[in-house]
Amino acid sequence: MGTPHSRRTDDELELILDETGDWIVRDADGFITWPFGSLREALDCARERNVAGEWVDSLARLSTDRIVVFRDQLQRLADRIAWDTPW
Numbered sequence: 280m281g282t283p284h285s286r287r288t289d290d291e292l293e294l295i296l297d298e299t300g301d302w303i304v305r306d307a308d309g310f311i312t313w314p315f316g317s318l319r320e321a322l323d324c325a326r327e328r329n330v331a332g333e334w335v336d337s338l339a340r341l342s343t344d345r346i347v348v349f350r351d352q353l354q355r356l357a358d359r360i361a362w363d364t365p366w
Contacts, residue, residue, distance in 0.1 A: 284339070
């Protein structure tokens with residue numbers, strides 16, 4: 280059984296975009312790119328990898344709250360912060 284994780288609403292994630300924390304980016308094969316100092320930095324990496332044609336599966340914060348942001352929510356968050364390049 281895996282370690283429990285926690286999901287947040289889009290509004291809650293938007294509020295912590297620049298909050299300091301250790302975030303990782305996980306691809307479809309389970310490989311991890313890290314650490315990133317904020318959710319915004321991890322999202323930027325995920326967007327760059329997506330634009331390059333790489334599949335990003337999720338982002339996760341390595342703390343006691345273990346927040347995980349899955350791909351469907353990454354796309355919505357990207358729309359909310361209005362990147363110049365598409366997801």
